[in-house]
Amino acid sequence: xxxxxxxxxxxxxxxxxxxxxxxxxxxxxxxxxxxxxxxxxxxxxxxxxxxxxxxxxxxxxxxxxxxxxxxxxxxxxxxxxxxxxxxxxxxxxxxxxxxxxxxxxxxxxxxxxxxxxxxxxxxxxxxxxxxxxxxxxxxxxxxxxxxxxxxxxxxxxxxxxxxxxxxxxxxxxxxxxxxxxxxxxxxxxxxxxxxxxxxxxxxxxxxxxxxxxxxxxxxxxxxxxxxxxxxxxxxxxxxxxxxxxxxxxxxxxxxxxxxxxxxxxxxxxxxxxxxxxxxxxxxxxxxxxxxxxxxxxxxxxxxxxxxxxxxxxxxxxxxxxxxxxxxxxxxxxxxxxxxxxxxxxxxxxxxxxxxxxxxxxxxxxxxxxxxxxxxxxxxxxxxxxxxxxxxxxxxxxxxxxxxxxxxxxxxxxxxxxxxxxxxxxxxxxxxxxxxxxxxxxxxxxxxxxxxxxxxxxxxxx
Amino acid sequence: xxxxxxxxxxxxxxxxxxxxxxxxxxxxxxxxxxxxxxxxxxxxxxxxxxxxxxxxxxxxxxxxxxxxxxxxxxxxxxxxxxxxxxxxxxxxxxxxxxxxxxxxxxxxxxxxxxxxxxxxxxxxxxxxxxxxxxxxxxxxxxxxxxxxxxxxxxxxxxxxxxxxxxxxxxxxxxxxxxxxxxxxxxxxxxxxxxxxxxxxxxxxxxxxxxxxxxxxxxxxxxxxxxxxxxxxxxxxxxxxxxxxxxxxxxxxxxxxxxxxxxxxxxxxxxxxxxxxxxxxxxxxxxxxxxxxxxxxxxxx
Ligand SMILES: Nc1ncnc2c1ncn2[C@@H]1O[C@H](COP(=O)(O)OP(=O)(O)OP(=O)(O)O)[C@@H](O)[C@H]1O
Ligand SMILES: [Mg+2]
Numbered sequence: 001x002x003x004x005x006x007x008x009x010x011x012x013x014x015x016x017x018x019x020x021x022x023x024x025x026x027x028x029x030x031x032x033x034x035x036x037x038x039x040x041x042x043x044x045x046x047x048x049x050x051x052x053x054x055x056x057x058x059x060x061x062x063x064x065x066x067x068x069x070x071x072x073x074x075x076x077x078x079x080x081x082x083x084x085x086x087x088x089x090x091x092x093x094x095x096x097x098x099x100x101x102x103x104x105x106x107x108x109x110x111x112x113x114x115x116x117x118x119x120x121x122x123x124x125x126x127x128x129x130x131x132x133x134x135x136x137x138x139x140x141x142x143x144x145x146x147x148x149x150x151x152x153x154x155x156x157x158x159x160x161x162x163x164x165x166x167x168x169x170x171x172x173x174x175x176x177x178x179x180x181x182x183x184x185x186x187x188x189x190x191x192x193x194x195x196x197x198x199x200x201x202x203x204x205x206x207x208x209x210x211x212x213x214x215x216x217x218x219x220x221x222x223x224x225x226x227x228x229x230x231x232x233x234x235x236x237x238x239x240x241x242x243x244x245x246x247x248x249x250x251x252x253x254x255x256x257x258x259x260x261x262x263x264x265x266x267x268x269x270x271x272x273x274x275x276x277x278x279x280x281x282x283x284x285x286x287x288x289x290x291x292x293x294x295x296x297x298x299x300x301x302x303x304x305x306x307x308x309x310x311x312x313x314x315x316x317x318x319x320x321x322x323x324x325x326x327x328x329x330x331x332x333x334x335x336x337x338x339x340x341x342x343x344x345x346x347x348x349x350x351x352x353x354x355x356x357x358x359x360x361x362x363x364x365x366x367x368x369x370x371x372x373x374x375x376x377x378x379x380x381x382x383x384x385x386x387x388x389x390x391x392x393x394x395x396x397x398x399x400x401x402x403x404x405x406x407x408x409x410x411x412x413x414x415x416x417x418x419x420x421x422x423x424x425x426x427x428x429x430x431x432x433x434x435x436x437x438x439x440x441x442x443x444x445x446x447x448x449x450x451x452x453x454x455x456x457x458x459x460x461x
Numbered sequence: 462x463x464x465x466x467x468x469x470x471x472x473x474x475x476x477x478x479x480x481x482x483x484x485x486x487x488x489x490x491x492x493x494x495x496x497x498x499x500x501x502x503x504x505x506x507x508x509x510x511x512x513x514x515x516x517x518x519x520x521x522x523x524x525x526x527x528x529x530x531x532x533x534x535x536x537x538x539x540x541x542x543x544x545x546x547x548x549x550x551x552x553x554x555x556x557x558x559x560x561x562x563x564x565x566x567x568x569x570x571x572x573x574x575x576x577x578x579x580x581x582x583x584x585x586x587x588x589x590x591x592x593x594x595x596x597x598x599x600x601x602x603x604x605x606x607x608x609x610x611x612x613x614x615x616x617x618x619x620x621x622x623x624x625x626x627x628x629x630x631x632x633x634x635x636x637x638x639x640x641x642x643x644x645x646x647x648x649x650x651x652x653x654x655x656x657x658x659x660x661x662x663x664x665x666x667x668x669x670x671x672x673x674x675x676x677x678x679x680x681x682x683x684x685x686x687x688x689x690x691x692x693x694x695x696x697x698x699x700x701x702x703x704x705x706x707x708x709x710x711x712x713x714x715x716x717x718x719x720x721x722x723x724x725x726x727x728x729x730x731x732x733x734x735x736x737x738x739x740x741x742x743x744x745x746x747x748x749x750x751x752x753x754x755x756x757x758x759x760x761x
Binding site: 295298299301302303304306307309310313314316317318319320321322323324325331439441442443444445446447448449451452454455456457 | 514516563564565566567568573574575576580581582583584585586588589592593594596597599600603606609610612616620624627628631637640641642643644645646659660663
């Protein structure tokens with residue numbers, strides 16, 4: 001063994017690190033001065049006055065500087081040292097470990113989500129359970145499902161869709177309006193709403209068939225906005241800004257969840273609490289999400305799914321092999337839209353009230369962010385990203401101590417976009433292709449080998 | 462006209478704006494033979510391929526494919542006069558390729574192609590590449606996805622047959638041990654062979670190869686020759702080949718067509734073409750009457 005030569009010893013350049021930190025501080029000061037430094041408030045006499053917040057501004061700038069120093073003085077040298085100290089067999093060992101984790105992760109996670117309401121009940125008792133099951137369980141599962149639906153379009157077929165929320169909206173309004181108008185049950189309207197959304201997916205698909213990349217993204221974005229504007233402006237039909245309220249809630253095989261004598265609690269001889277409905281809704285969305293997962297996993301191993309991925313890899317080669325790329329794209333749009341529609345009608349049934357507010361571009365952006373963060377095409381990655389991002393924003397609501405630091409009127413959830421942005425930047429530095437960027441082959445001859453991320457196309461369509 | 466032709470290209474012209482890439486080109490490819498299309502850079506060879514395989518719509522001309530006996534050619538003019546793109550009957554089928562769009566040329570007329578710049582699905586495994594090529598067959602077997610979603614055995618059987626077929630081709634091109642590796646991970650020569658195998662998995666009657674020997678070393682080039690000869694002799698597929706490498710052309714092609722500036726300058730057996738002064742002139746880049754002077758100068 002030879003002693004490590006001095007040249008291979010990574011040097012930490014303090015002067016450079018300080019310079020970087022100073023620049024970062026300056027940039028954040030310039031950016032945050034108008035955003036955080038000033039605020040307008042209405043005083044007693046209803047006049048608008050400018051309030052300056054130098055302390056808050058200073059704390060943000062200092063945080064940036066500290067972060068920059070941390071990266072260049074600690075993180076980067078640590079990474080270099082690790083790269084230098086290359087242990088033989090290390091990558092093999094890590095691959096084994098990862099395979100091991102992956103093998104246990106899915107059954108463990110499945111068991112956890114199935115038992116989640118029970119765990120919550122044991123943990124918090126009847127009082128706090130509704131909040132935990134609803135805000136965390138149901139909310140996250142809706143986004144997992146939306147992420148998986150969009151993953152078909154963006155991750156598998158490689159078609160960048162910025163208007164996915166439109167299908168969520170179509171599903172929600174389909175259920176809301178049809179249920180109110182015709183009094184049909186949730187279970188009949190669910191497939192109907194999915195079908196309608198799929199239909200709209202195909203409708204969007206046709207004009208964008210020839211578009212790729214940025215152009216496709218812009219047209220899909222416009223499509224999302226068009227649907228939202230229709231919902232706002234077609235007041236007779238959709239109620240406009242006021243939305244639709246009093247949407248019938250799903251029943252337990254015909255037994256409603258209410259305090260009446262024929263309600264769920266009374267029929268089963270239980271004391272009435274809103275908890276039963278929440279638990280029921282939790283299992284409904286869990287079932288829907290698992291259906292999405294099951295269908296997607298199956299589709300990936302079928303010719304359609306393989307054609308989607310081939311389309312992402314190389315559209316011209318697809319056509320040279322006799323694949324009808326028009327149909328392939330349309331089925332991807334339709335499939336993704338259908339799951340969005342399912343999620344939408346569930347959303348309407350759970351809320352009992354919907355309005356165009358819930359279907360803004362921001363929703364599309366969040367769903368897309370979840371897919372990109374998770375790793376395009378990876379269902380486990382998308383699920384982890386949804387848990388982290390949606391769970392993260394919900395947890396921010398719970399962090400009461402933040403109010404002690406930033407003042408009583410600090411509203412943490414308003415910063416959730418900041419959280420998303422931060423997570424995106426960090427992930428893009430750490431793993432530019434998302435949390436799980438490798439690809440599982442859909443068929444194998446001798447052994448299933450994971451395809452490394454470097455080979456996989458992200459799709460320009 | 463060659464009676465047992467599988468493909469007839471007649472008066473094909475392709476213009477890009479003011480540029481005439483192919484001008485009034487006519488030739489035929491015989492069934493069961495390897496026909497080579499050669500010519501200097503920019504002669505219009507790839508453009509001809511793109512017209513045949515439906516990627517470009519020719520400005521003028523007719524491209525007909527015969528999947529039947531020689532007598533079927535008698536119906537070509539009737540088909541052209543009609544507005545349909547193919548005629549299917551007991552005697553075989555006749556297709557007008559210039560009326561068909563890209564994927565139909567492969568799916569219906571069964572013309573497969575490879576590309577000058579390899580176009581594999583790099584992020585999919587070698588096996589998956591060959592399965593995508595069998596898409597249409599598998600799609601029907603999966604009941605357009607319905608049977609497949611339900612997990613009916615009829616699809617499982619079709620899929621294992623498809624995998625078997627893929628494995629047979631992998632055996633043939635010497636890539637069976639790399640079946641589960643990403644296609645992008647293969648060495649260059651193997652990628653070329655895989656692209657040919659992938660095209661063959663679509664069950665073509667005509668295989669169009671755009672410079673398959675480009676970038677291959679001599680050993681790989683020899684392997685390629687053997688592969689192409691075995692395709693000609695052991696399958697029902699005829700081959701149309703674009704090639705720069707004269708050693709490949711002269712060793713394996715049965716019939717050679719030479720293009721220069723979009724115009725056919727020679728057409729015949731490889732001996733005819735090799736000794737054609739027009740061809741030599743085009744390849745040396747000089748006028749025909751200067752050939753001898755230049756040839757003696759460079760010591761040919
Ligand atoms: N899509 C296109 N648009 C405009 N011009 C084109 C197009 N495709 C080909 N050309 C032009 O047509 C001519 C013939 O090109 P082509 O690619 O067919 O040549 P080639 O014989 O295949 O050459 P090489 O041996 O270099 O592959 C060239 O001048 C080329 O620039
Ligand atoms: Mg070419």
